[in-house]
Amino acid sequence: MTETRPRRGSETRTGILDQAETAVLEKGFAATSIEELITAVGITKGGFFYHFKDKSELAQALLQRYIDRENELFVDLFARADELNEDPLHGFLVALKLLAEMMADLPNAHPGCLVASVCYQDQLFKREVRDLNAVGILGWRRRFRTRFDLIAERYPPRIEVDLDHLADMLAALADGGIILSKVTKDKTLLPAQFMLYRDFVRAVFLGTDPT
Amino acid sequence: MTETRPRRGSETRTGILDQAETAVLEKGFAATSIEELITAVGITKGGFFYHFKDKSELAQALLQRYIDRENELFVDLFARADELNEDPLHGFLVALKLLAEMMADLPNAHPGCLVASVCYQDQLFKREVRDLNAVGILGWRRRFRTRFDLIAERYPPRIEVDLDHLADMLAALADGGIILSKVTKDKTLLPAQFMLYRDFVRAVFLGTDPT
DNA sequence: TCCGAACTGCACCCGTGGTATAGTTCGCAA
DNA sequence: TTGCGAACTATACCACGGGTGCAGTTCGGA
Structure with a gap:
């Protein structure tokens, strides 16, 4: 096993990234x-400069890690939701509900979007x-x-x-909702927006007629 | 006419603010x-320091001006829309369409949200x-x-x-849509979101039954 | 004529990013 | 056991630019 470059898992490196992430979300880069x-x-x-040759390299690593994590989170979320319900629409609606619940304790759960x-x-x-x-x-x-394509078939x-x-x-509501939540300091705002989006999706595919 | 304090309309002052606004939206404060x-x-x-005792005072003036302008814009927008249609719902739908059209030539129309x-x-x-x-x-x-309260009555x-x-x-979609537009460099994204919101509002108050 | 608004010009300090370099600790492999 | 290289520490240094303060100047209007 040739292990030349600094190990990506180095505690120090992740420590720097953690610290940088919270600081950047508070004050900017x-x-x-x-x-x-x-x-x-x-x-x-x-x-520091042993791990990152540049401040700009730090930025890149930070963003990359953030995107990767977010990806994981969504893959996991949909897997869980589809376990509970195999219908593509209702699975999606479940996923949205789970998402809203996860975001309930802002800003602990999500102090801001690096993107x-x-x-x-x-x-x-x-x-x-x-x-x-x-x-x-x-x-x-x-x-x-791709999920909506699946749903629209049925x-x-x-x-x-x-x-x-x-x-x-959904992405817009997430980013916008986070901003509103942060500015007004109202934790409930972001989950509420996800639930509203859920209502919209339901209306799009199921209509507003009495159930 | 006692004209003591530096005239707020001073060309230099507004020049600084203009320059600062574009710069802040590009690079941050x-x-x-x-x-x-x-x-x-x-x-x-x-x-510079004659007009603003502090960099922080610049920030405040910048944000204040931005909010005031936005306010004006919306007052104007609704006035125009209600002229075209006196029904509160359809006036609102018209206003949303006008808003979408105004935002069509991003980023010229709206290089970003200071908030x-x-x-x-x-x-x-x-x-x-x-x-x-x-x-x-x-x-x-x-x-x-307040507008929705009016609409809901009818x-x-x-x-x-x-x-x-x-x-x-709507605010969340605006802020989120601007971010998506900026990041993907797709001008059409923000107007599209406003139109989608319009569809939702229509569904909420009119339902999805055939017209 | 003179006052004050709207500046100019200049000097100052310090934080920050970045570079350089020599030395230290420590775990792992031969 | 040695030794090598990863992962640092310790120190010193620099250029730049941001923020601040202040004394002096220009100029238009009462």
Whole structure:
């Protein structure tokens, strides 16, 4: 086993990333100093630059990790939901409910979206990082779009909507809802938006006629 | 006419604000240097600090101006829409369409939302600024909520939804849609979300039965 | 003529990102 | 047991730029 590069699992490295993530979500990337990170983690400057040749490399690693984690979370979520219900529509509705519940204890559960944070400081980053961000968003779309295709086969839409747009809507509501929650300090706001979206999806595929 | 304080309409002041707004939306507040602002506007450092005693005062003025403008825009929008249609629901639907059209040429029309930008760097600002931000959001809610109350009187909702949440949804979609648009560089995304929201509102108050 | 609004010009300090380099600890493999 | 390389520490240094303060200047209007 040749193990040349610094092991990605190094405790120090993840420690830096953890610290950086919370700091960036609070103050933004530019205002997050390397100094503050290393004192928090308990290392020296040399140690930092051993793991990241650049502040920009830190940004990239941060965003990559965030996107990967989010991915995992959704794969897991849908797996659980589909276990409970094999119908594609009702499985999705269950997943939305689970999602709303997970987000109930903001900001502990979700202190902010790094994608949004990067978006509002994108000129700080190289194209590489910005592209990574776009990939993250398009991943959401693809994931939900394929699900909607499945659903639409069984439940012909009662409202004529573009399914890509419907997929994007969930991402938009998530990002927007997080912002509203943070600004108003109202934890219930984000889950409420997910449940509203759920109502919409139900109306699209099942209509509003009496059950 | 006693004209003591620096005239708020001073060209220099608004010039600084204009420059700062675009810069902040691109790079964030911390990364926006005073130096870059004054060279762009063509003044010296002293000139800047004549208008703003502090960088933080600049932030406050920036956000205040942004919220005021947005307010004006919506008052105007609803006035126009209600001229075209006196029914509260259909007036609202018209307003949403107008809004979608206005946002069609992103990012020229709307390079970003300052409220969202501040949200993701809130630890940089004093409570005063953060509170200002919350007021901005709650303003949206109140505006749309009262409208929905009006609509609901005439059109009993076909889907049981909390009208405050329905009001918040528009703000969330706006902020979220802007983020998606910026990240994916797809101008059509934001207007599409507004139109989707419109479909939802219609379904809530009119149902999905054949027209 | 003179006052104050709206600046200019300049000097200052310190935090920060980044570089360099020499030395230290420690676990693992031969 | 040795030794090598990963993962650091310790220190020193630099250039830049952000934030601040203040004294002086321009200029239009009462």
